[in-house]
Amino acid sequence: MVESFPEIREAVRKLCAEFDGAYWRTLDRERAYPTAFVQALTQAGFLSVLIPEEYGGSGLPLGAAAAILEEIHRSGGNGAACHAQMYTMGVVLKHGSKAQKDQWLPRIAAGELRLQAFGVTEEKAGTDTTRIETTARREGDRYIVNGRKLWISRAEHSDLMVLLARTAPREEARPGDGLSVFIVELNSPGIVVRPVRTMLNHATTEIFLDEVEVPAANLIGIEGKGFRHILDGMNAERILIAAESLGDGRFFVDRASAYAKDREVFGRVIGANQGVQFPIARAYVQVEAAARMIEQALSLDEAGEAFGTEANMAKMVASEAAWFAADVCLQTHGGAGFAEEYDIERKFREARLYQTAPISTNLILSHVATHVLGLPKSF
Ligand SMILES: Cc1cc2nc3c(=O)[nH]c(=O)nc-3n(C[C@H](O)[C@H](O)[C@H](O)COP(=O)(O)OP(=O)(O)OC[C@H]3O[C@@H](n4cnc5c(N)ncnc54)[C@H](O)[C@@H]3O)c2cc1C
Numbered sequence: 359m360v361e362s363f364p365e366i367r368e369a370v371r372k373l374c375a376e377f378d379g380a381y382w383r384t385l386d387r388e389r390a391y392p393t394a395f396v397q398a399l400t401q402a403g404f405l406s407v408l409i410p411e412e413y414g415g416s417g418l419p420l421g422a423a424a425a426i427l428e429e430i431h432r433s434g435g436n437g438a439a440c441h442a443q444m445y446t447m448g449v450v451l452k453h454g455s456k457a458q459k460d461q462w463l464p465r466i467a468a469g470e471l472r473l474q475a476f477g478v479t480e481e482k483a484g485t486d487t488t489r490i491e492t493t494a495r496r497e498g499d500r501y502i503v504n505g506r507k508l509w510i511s512r513a514e515h516s517d518l519m520v521l522l523a524r525t526a527p528r529e530e531a532r533p534g535d536g537l538s539v540f541i542v543e544l545n546s547p548g549i550v551v552r553p554v555r556t557m558l559n560h561a562t563t564e565i566f567l568d569e570v571e572v573p574a575a576n577l578i579g580i581e582g583k584g585f586r587h588i589l590d591g592m593n594a595e596r597i598l599i600a601a602e603s604l605g606d607g608r609f610f611v612d613r614a615s616a617y618a619k620d621r622e623v624f625g626r627v628i629g630a631n632q633g634v635q636f637p638i639a640r641a642y643v644q645v646e647a648a649a650r651m652i653e654q655a656l657s658l659d660e661a662g663e664a665f666g667t668e669a670n671m672a673k674m675v676a677s678e679a680a681w682f683a684a685d686v687c688l689q690t691h692g693g694a695g696f697a698e699e700y701d702i703e704r705k706f707r708e709a710r711l712y713q714t715a716p717i718s719t720n721l722i723l724s725h726v727a728t729h730v731l732g733l734p735k736s737f
Contacts, residue, residue: 360656363418363425366404370426373398374433379701382435386559386704391515396440397469399426405443406467408451413459414467420594421656424601431605432612434701436708438560438602442512445598446476446520448591449539453579462518462541474516475544477565478588481508485721486737487522487585488533492567494523494540496574501525501540503548503570509715511562513551519544519565521572522588525581539584541576558707589666592716596669597659599712600652603676606709607645610683613702614638614690621692634690641683648676667730674722677712684709 377395385392399405407422409415416422423444427437443466450458450473465471483489492505503523513519519542526536544551548570551563579587615638618629628634655668684706688695695702713719727733 360421360653360660361419363422366407366422367425367429369402370404370429371433373402373404374430374435377435379434379699383698383701383704387698389555389559389561391512391561392436392439393515395435396515399440400469405440405469408444408447409463409467410451413463415463419656420597420659424597424652424656427598428601428605428608431602432608433605434609434705436559437605438708438711439512439515440474441598441602442474442476442516443472445591445595446473448594449520449578449587450541452590453539453587457575458541458578471518472516473518473520473541474512475510475519477507477510477513477519477521477542479507479509481506485718488528488537490522490524490537492521492523494525494538494572496525499574501572501574501577503540503542503567503572505567507565507567509554509562510551510565511560513544513561513563513565514553515561516544518542520578520588522584525584534585536582537585538581539578539587540572541578542570542572546570546572558704558711560711593666593669594659595716596673597652597655597665599716600648600655600669600673600676603673603680603709603712604645604649604652606680606705607641607648607676607683609705610680610687610702610709611638611642611645613700614641614683614687617687617694618690628690637686638690641679641686644675644679644682648672648679651675667726670717670722670725673712673717674719677709677719680709681713 403416404426406415407418411417427441430437466473478487480490494501494503521540521542522537524536525538528536548568550566554562554564556562618634619627621628651672655665655672658665658668687702688706691700691702694700728735
């Protein structure tokens with residue numbers, strides 16, 4: 359049984375109550391970053407729960423971060439503005455040297471430095487990460503980085519970025535080799551960040567890197583093994599995204615139930631009709647099933663066992679449950695669901711992302727088909 363962190367949940371709920379629907383609606387309309395919210399989370403120590411105590415964090419397990427993000431989403435907010443600090447941390451914690459941890463972690467934990475950007479995706483390579491073309495060539499005590507990244511969220515609101523770049527040519531035999539991970543300071547000369555406007559308020563960007571100098575000391579782990587290093591962190595990311603979807607799912611079920619109990623049409627509340635209550639009940643069942651899968655993945659992680667498959671499955675089930683619940687909630691609200699003031703249409707747009715990013719459902723199905731069921735590889 360994994361810990362559920364009731365005190366943390368209560369504290370997050372209290373903090374989120376200060377940032378109501380009107381706050382998120384205004385930001386959404388202006389595509390603005392929730393600076394005050396992220397500052398409040400940072401000051402309360404919620405963004406440094408995964409950082410070990412010796413570096414100024416709380417040294418809690420992944421379940422604590424999952425609880426925080428779930429509660430943010432259940433409250434109607436959005437953790438996407440800051441969740442990367444929690445999961446990009448993984449690669450530094452696991453593969454960073456003592457000197458690197460000493461250099462960055464205490465300042466991140468204190469809120470003086472933001473590590474909010476994760477630079478992996480490129481337009482041409484898409485999901486096939488081994489085909490990224492951004493390069494880092496070694497010159498003395500530094501690397502020179504050239505390339506272009508797409509969909510890199512929060513880069514305008516971060517000091518540091520975890521970057522994946524090619525340090526050796528791609529070999530057909532081991533396509534994942536030759537990639538390396540770096541910590542890059544986003545104010546380095548040669549970096550240009552261009553915002554990309556999307557259907558949701560996500561602060562995502564395109565990043566151009568032109569002869570950017572990165573100290574060799576910023577290489578995380580072993581040169582050429584970066585793909586493997588980031589894969590470790592990605593399993594944690596899957597669970598945290600699943601937790602956000604779980605929070606979304608619970609938000610939609612809460613809101614749909616409340617509206618169905620209140621709204622009267624034909625002389626009775628709409629929730630008295632089974633045509634209205636059954637979809638809400640189905641959404642609840644699916645969301646709770648996702649919660650169990652997240653717990654299972656978390657318990658494997660806490661036991662120190664491999665949890666990649668379970669984390670991916672939990673993320674898929676939770677994102678689909680949240681999307682089903684979003685649709686049911688919208689339908690339950692009738693026309694009101696489309697009005698901005700109810701926050702349903704905003705959350706509906708936000709919940710959809712997690713079937714595409716950070717990994718699309720097809721790629722999870724492909725992993726399960728080939729790695730769990732032993733079916734032939736298609737790529
Ligand atoms: C708002 C937003 C924020 C993001 N933030 C970040 C970020 O901070 N950092 C970062 O690095 N990336 C980020 N991403 C990128 C995200 O991870 C990718 O968009 C996602 O992994 C899908 O890659 P793609 O867009 O290139 O799709 P493609 O690879 O072009 O795929 C398109 C579709 O085809 C399907 N597909 C492709 N190949 C196969 C196959 N062999 N079999 C079956 N189906 C297949 C995919 O599942 C997908 O549905 C973000 C994306 C968005 C939209």
